[in-house]
Amino acid sequence: MNRPGPVSSRLPEFTWDTLDAAAALAAAHPDGPINLSMGTPVDPVPQVIRQALADASDAPGYPLTAGTRVLRDAITGWVSRVCGAGADGFGVLPTIGSKELVAWLPTLLGVGPGDVVVVPSIAYPTYEDGARLAGATTVRADSLTAVGPTSRVRLVWVNSPGNPTGRVLPATHLRKVVDWARERGAVVASDECYLPLGWDAEPVSVLAPEVCGGSYDSVLAVHSLSKRSNLAGYRAGFVAGDPALVAELLKIRKHAGMIVPAPVQAAMVAALRDERHADEQRERYRARRETLRAAFVGAGFTVEHSEAGLYLWLTRGEDCWATVDWLARRGILVAAGVFYGPGARQYVRAALTESDERIAAVAARLA
Numbered sequence: 001m002n003r004p005g006p007v008s009s010r011l012p013e014f015t016w017d018t019l020d021a022a023a024a025l026a027a028a029h030p031d032g033p034i035n036l037s038m039g040t041p042v043d044p045v046p047q048v049i050r051q052a053l054a055d056a057s058d059a060p061g062y063p064l065t066a067g068t069r070v071l072r073d074a075i076t077g078w079v080s081r082v083c084g085a086g087a088d089g090f091g092v093l094p095t096i097g098s099k100e101l102v103a104w105l106p107t108l109l110g111v112g113p114g115d116v117v118v119v120p121s122i123a124y125p126t127y128e129d130g131a132r133l134a135g136a137t138t139v140r141a142d143s144l145t146a147v148g149p150t151s152r153v154r155l156v157w158v159n160s161p162g163n164p165t166g167r168v169l170p171a172t173h174l175r176k177v178v179d180w181a182r183e184r185g186a187v188v189a190s191d192e193c194y195l196p197l198g199w200d201a202e203p204v205s206v207l208a209p210e211v212c213g214g215s216y217d218s219v220l221a222v223h224s225l226s227k228r229s230n231l232a233g234y235r236a237g238f239v240a241g242d243p244a245l246v247a248e249l250l251k252i253r254k255h256a257g258m259i260v261p262a263p264v265q266a267a268m269v270a271a272l273r274d275e276r277h278a279d280e281q282r283e284r285y286r287a288r289r290e291t292l293r294a295a296f297v298g299a300g301f302t303v304e305h306s307e308a309g310l311y312l313w314l315t316r317g318e319d320c321w322a323t324v325d326w327l328a329r330r331g332i333l334v335a336a337g338v339f340y341g342p343g344a345r346q347y348v349r350a351a352l353t354e355s356d357e358r359i360a361a362v363a364a365r366l367a
């Protein structure tokens, strides 16, 4: 009998391991390495959130997969305020960070072999990983005319502001994607985890009326508190949109035990109700971005897109590994463009997530 291979064989090698040599080179710098590769928050978790987590730490019972009423209200309020959605009419569901939802969404939606998942041509790798886990086929495309009329598209991922490029998709573009998907019975999943970080452009949510037309049919917005609120360690995200789809996700997730821990649910309420810490964090990133941008441009790099989000998308017009090596020799570690798609071979990605002192050191090393 022909046994299928292990599920992990559907997935590529874990890309970050390929940075090990550059990491070792950067670590050898006499003033220590500066890690701009991963994009992991380094600033403290805001006190108001830590307090809420601590106050909710006596949690002997099972939490609700749907989230507490107070959490659902906090998510609904935030989505209305920040995404410009109506006051209600959309479903909401907390998730254990957003990566797990990105990875499992095709499976949870019943997407499978023979189906197509469309992802941006240069993209966060987990969109493709999720399609592979479901046994579906991935098509990389930024314009749906490239997809072709006959393919069985079930799910379209958009990501604005984008990782890694920092590109912002205008409302007219998003509207076309939504119309296209609705005509074909496909779902649009909009990964909006960088929505609060607009610099030179104002990011738009798929739930904004100019995009979805005030109906949440077939659209899902995927959000994360990892970057907005420095909560990557808590694993705190949520999905909002089509109430029937959200109800379906909830049904499966209840069976599967995909539950956000009760103290984290309480922390999420505090985070979503407070914009002050998010504004302060945004200003930290704004200042770091200015410093990094000037430093890289001064060193001869070209910055492309990067109008929003947590990264600078950089090129020196050479293979990304040559750039990774050049920077590693100066003690600076960045992510290689090839992690994000074959079209990104000449790019590297620099995250804004180092301390002010380390970001200033980048400028000194590149001067």
Ligand SMILES: Cc1ncc(COP(=O)(O)O)c(C=O)c1O
Pocket: 039, 096, 097, 098, 099, 100, 102, 124, 159, 162, 163, 191, 193, 223, 224, 225, 226, 232, 236, 237
């Ligand atoms: C585009 C994008 N989506 C989703 C995630 C996952 O974030 P988290 O699981 O921390 O919510 C990331 C993390 O870097 C990301 O860049």
